[in-house]
Amino acid sequence: MIRTPYLLFLGDAPDGLAAKVAQGIRDWRPEHCVGQLRLPGCKADLGLPDMTLEQARAEGAETLVIGVANRGGVFSPAWKDVLADALAAGFDIASGLHTLLRDDPDLVAAADRAGRALHDVRLPAVKYPIADGVKRTGKRCLAVGTDCSVGKMYTALAMEAEMRKRAMPATFRATGQTGILITGEGVPLDAVIADFMAGSIEWLSPDNDPDHWDLIEGQGSLFHVSYSGVTLALIHGGQPDALILCDEPTRPHMRGLPDYTAPSLEVLRDTALALAQVANPACQVVGVSVNTQHMDEAAALDHLAAVEARMGLPTVDPFRQGAARLVDALAAV
Amino acid sequence: MIRTPYLLFLGDAPDGLAAKVAQGIRDWRPEHCVGQLRLPGCKADLGLPDMTLEQARAEGAETLVIGVANRGGVFSPAWKDVLADALAAGFDIASGLHTLLRDDPDLVAAADRAGRALHDVRLPAVKYPIADGVKRTGKRCLAVGTDCSVGKMYTALAMEAEMRKRAMPATFRATGQTGILITGEGVPLDAVIADFMAGSIEWLSPDNDPDHWDLIEGQGSLFHVSYSGVTLALIHGGQPDALILCDEPTRPHMRGLPDYTAPSLEVLRDTALALAQVANPACQVVGVSVNTQHMDEAAALDHLAAVEARMGLPTVDPFRQGAARLVDALAAV
Numbered sequence: 001m002i003r004t005p006y007l008l009f010l011g012d013a014p015d016g017l018a019a020k021v022a023q024g025i026r027d028w029r030p031e032h033c034v035g036q037l038r039l040p041g042c043k044a045d046l047g048l049p050d051m052t053l054e055q056a057r058a059e060g061a062e063t064l065v066i067g068v069a070n071r072g073g074v075f076s077p078a079w080k081d082v083l084a085d086a087l088a089a090g091f092d093i094a095s096g097l098h099t100l101l102r103d104d105p106d107l108v109a110a111a112d113r114a115g116r117a118l119h120d121v122r123l124p125a126v127k128y129p130i131a132d133g134v135k136r137t138g139k140r141c142l143a144v145g146t147d148c149s150v151g152k153m154y155t156a157l158a159m160e161a162e163m164r165k166r167a168m169p170a171t172f173r174a175t176g177q178t179g180i181l182i183t184g185e186g187v188p189l190d191a192v193i194a195d196f197m198a199g200s201i202e203w204l205s206p207d208n209d210p211d212h213w214d215l216i217e218g219q220g221s222l223f224h225v226s227y228s229g230v231t232l233a234l235i236h237g238g239q240p241d242a243l244i245l246c247d248e249p250t251r252p253h254m255r256g257l258p259d260y261t262a263p264s265l266e267v268l269r270d271t272a273l274a275l276a277q278v279a280n281p282a283c284q285v286v287g288v289s290v291n292t293q294h295m296d297e298a299a300a301l302d303h304l305a306a307v308e309a310r311m312g313l314p315t316v317d318p319f320r321q322g323a324a325r326l327v328d329a330l331a332a333v
Numbered sequence: 334m335i336r337t338p339y340l341l342f343l344g345d346a347p348d349g350l351a352a353k354v355a356q357g358i359r360d361w362r363p364e365h366c367v368g369q370l371r372l373p374g375c376k377a378d379l380g381l382p383d384m385t386l387e388q389a390r391a392e393g394a395e396t397l398v399i400g401v402a403n404r405g406g407v408f409s410p411a412w413k414d415v416l417a418d419a420l421a422a423g424f425d426i427a428s429g430l431h432t433l434l435r436d437d438p439d440l441v442a443a444a445d446r447a448g449r450a451l452h453d454v455r456l457p458a459v460k461y462p463i464a465d466g467v468k469r470t471g472k473r474c475l476a477v478g479t480d481c482s483v484g485k486m487y488t489a490l491a492m493e494a495e496m497r498k499r500a501m502p503a504t505f506r507a508t509g510q511t512g513i514l515i516t517g518e519g520v521p522l523d524a525v526i527a528d529f530m531a532g533s534i535e536w537l538s539p540d541n542d543p544d545h546w547d548l549i550e551g552q553g554s555l556f557h558v559s560y561s562g563v564t565l566a567l568i569h570g571g572q573p574d575a576l577i578l579c580d581e582p583t584r585p586h587m588r589g590l591p592d593y594t595a596p597s598l599e600v601l602r603d604t605a606l607a608l609a610q611v612a613n614p615a616c617q618v619v620g621v622s623v624n625t626q627h628m629d630e631a632a633a634l635d636h637l638a639a640v641e642a643r644m645g646l647p648t649v650d651p652f653r654q655g656a657a658r659l660v661d662a663l664a665a666v
Contacts (some may be wrong), residue, residue, distance in 0.1 A: 133593060
C-alpha cells in the first residue's frame with residue numbers, strides 16, 4: 001500500500017503524453033494530489049500547484065510518484081538528485097517504470113538512511129495463493145476487450161466515479177502499473193508467476209458486503225495471443241457477476257499483431273460469457289463501452305447507436321458520455 | 334539442456350509412486366537411463382541396474398537426476414552426502430523439486446568446486462520473449478483436458494513413441510517439470526511470468542520442417558479456474574494444428590475444486606477449438622484420449638466405444654490400447 005497524498009514528479013517530460021501516468025492519477029484521484037514537481041524543460045502540466053519537495057511535505061505529501069516515462073531506461077543525474085533529496089526530505093517513492101528503483105544502489109542506500117520505502121509497482125510485493133475458486137460474497141464487474149488497450153481501465157474508473165457519486169459502494173481494483181499508482185494498491189498481474197495469476201485476483205478482490213461492487217481492471221484480451229492467458233486468469237480469479245464489453249472500432253489489426261484482426265463484439269460476448277460462467281454461472285453481460293477517440297462526434301454517436309441496436313445492450317463511450325448508463329445496468333443486476 | 338545419459342536417484346522412496354518422476358524417465362527415455370541409485374530402505378525399483386556413482390560414471394552417466402519426491406521439503410543428510418559426492422564424481426544434478434538445489438549453499442559450493450551444473454527444472458532458465466503470434470512452419474499437436482491431471486502428458490508421450498516407431502518426425506515438447514526431466518529440456522510453464530507465457534511456448538516450438546510434428550505437453554484446463562490462464566497461453570503460443578481432447582470420466586469434481594464439475598467433451602471441444610482457431614484458423618480436433626484407469630477392462634471398452642460414437646472421433650485409452658489410432662488421425666491432417 002502506497003502512502004497518500006502524493007507529489008507528482010513530471011521530470012523533464014517532453015509533452016503531456018509522457019506524463020500520462022501522472023495525468024491518470026490527477027484525473028481519477030485528485031484528492032491524492034498535493035502538487036506537481038517539474039524539472040527545467042518540462043512540457044507537461046497537470047494544472048496542479050508547482051511545489052518544491054519541502055513545500056509538498058509541508059502540505060502533507062507522503063510519497064513522490066514518478067508519473068512520467070524515463071528515456072532510455074536509465075535515471076538521469078537530474079532525476080537521481082531529486083529522488084535522493086525526496087528520500088532525505090521524508091518521502092517514499094513510487095514508480096511503475098521498467099527501470100527499478102531497487103536496482104539503483106544509490107537510491108537503495110538513500111532510502112535505508114532515511115527509513116523510507118521504494119515502491120516498484122511493476123513487481124509483485126506479495127506471495128499470492130493458488131486460486132481455490134470458492135465463491136466470494138459481494139459483486140464484481142470486469143471489462144473485457146476485443147483487443148488490448150481499448151479503454152478497459154478508463155471504463156472501470158469512470159464507472160467507479162459514477163458509483164461513488166451515487167453513493168453506491170464500489171472499489172476500483174487495479175491490476176496494472178498505472179492503476180496501482182492511481183489507487184495506491186493492486187496486483188501487477190502481468191508480472192505474476194503463471195500458477196498464481198488467478199489466485200492473485202482472488203486475493204485482490206476478497207469477500208465483501210453483498211451490495212458492494214469491485215470494479216476489476218481488465219488486462220489484455222482473450223483474442224490477443226500474447227496476453228490471452230492473463231485475461232482468462234482475470235476472468236476466473238475475478239468471478240465477475242457482470243461483464244462490460246470494450247471495443248475500439250477503428251483499428252486495422254490487433255495491437256502489435258499485424259496478422260490478427262479483432263473479433264466482433266458478438267464473438268467477444270459469447271466467448272467471454274461462457275468462460276466467465278465457469279467460475280460464476282450467474283454472470284451476465286450488461287453493457288458495451290466503445291472508445292471512439294478516433295471518430296468525430298457525429299460518427300461516434302452513429303456508431304454507438306448502431307452497436308446498441310445490434311447488441312441490445314446499453315452502449316456508451318464513457319469519455320464522451322460518462323458511465324451513467326453502464327452503472328444503471330450494474331444497478332439492475 | 335540437461336546432459337544425458339542419467340543415473341536416476343531414487344533416495345529412500347517409500348514406494349513406487351514416490352519415484353514416479355524416475356519411472357516416467359525410465360518408461361519414455363530408457364535410452365537415457367544408465368542405472369538407478371537407491372539408499373537403504375528404498376522401496377522403489379525401476380528394474381534398472383543398481384549402481385554406485387563411480388560405476389554409473391564409468392558407464393557414461395553425465396547427470397544424476399533426482400527422480401523422487403523429498404519429504405518435508407528439505408534435503409536429508411543422507412541425500413546431501415550423495416549429491417555432494419555426485420558433484421565431486423563429475424555429475425551434474427537435475428531436480429524438479431520445490432526445494433531448490435540452488436538454495437542449498439553447500440551444494441552450490443560443491444558444484445562450483447567441481448565445475449558441475451545444478452539444474453532446478455522448476456524454474457525458467459531462459460528469458461522468454463513476448464509472443465508475436467507469427468505463424469510458424471511445421472505442425473503442432475496439443476492435448477487439452479476437461480480437468481488437470483487427466484493424462485495429457487502421457488498421451489503426448491505415447492503419441493511421440495508411436496510416431497518414432499513409424500519414422501514420422503516428431504518431438505515431445507515438455508512444459509512441466511516431469512516432462513523436462515524426461516526429455517532434458519523444455520519450459521516450466523507454471524513458473525513463467527504472466528506476460529511471457531505464450532512467448533515461452535513460441536520459443537519452445539519454433540519453425541520446423543513442414544512434415545514435422547511437435548507434440549506439446551498440455552497443462553491445466555480451460556475449465557480449471559486455478560490454472561486456466563496457463564492453458565490458454567499454451568493454446569495461443571502453441572498454435573496447434575491438431576487438438577486431442579483428454580478426459581478422466583470417474584472424477585466426482587474438478588481436481589482440488591470441490592464446487593466445480595468438469596465440462597462435457599463437447600463443451601471442451603467447442604471451447605478449445607474456437608480459442609485455438611484465433612491463433613491457427615486451420616486447427617482441428619482429431620481425437621479423444623480417455624484415462625480409464627479407474628474402470629475395469631469391460632467398462633473401459635464400453636465407455637471408449639460410447640464416446641467414439643458420440644463424438645465421431647477416434648477415442649482410445651493410450652495406456653490400454655496404445656496411441657496408434659490417434660497417430661493415424663494426426664497423419665490424416
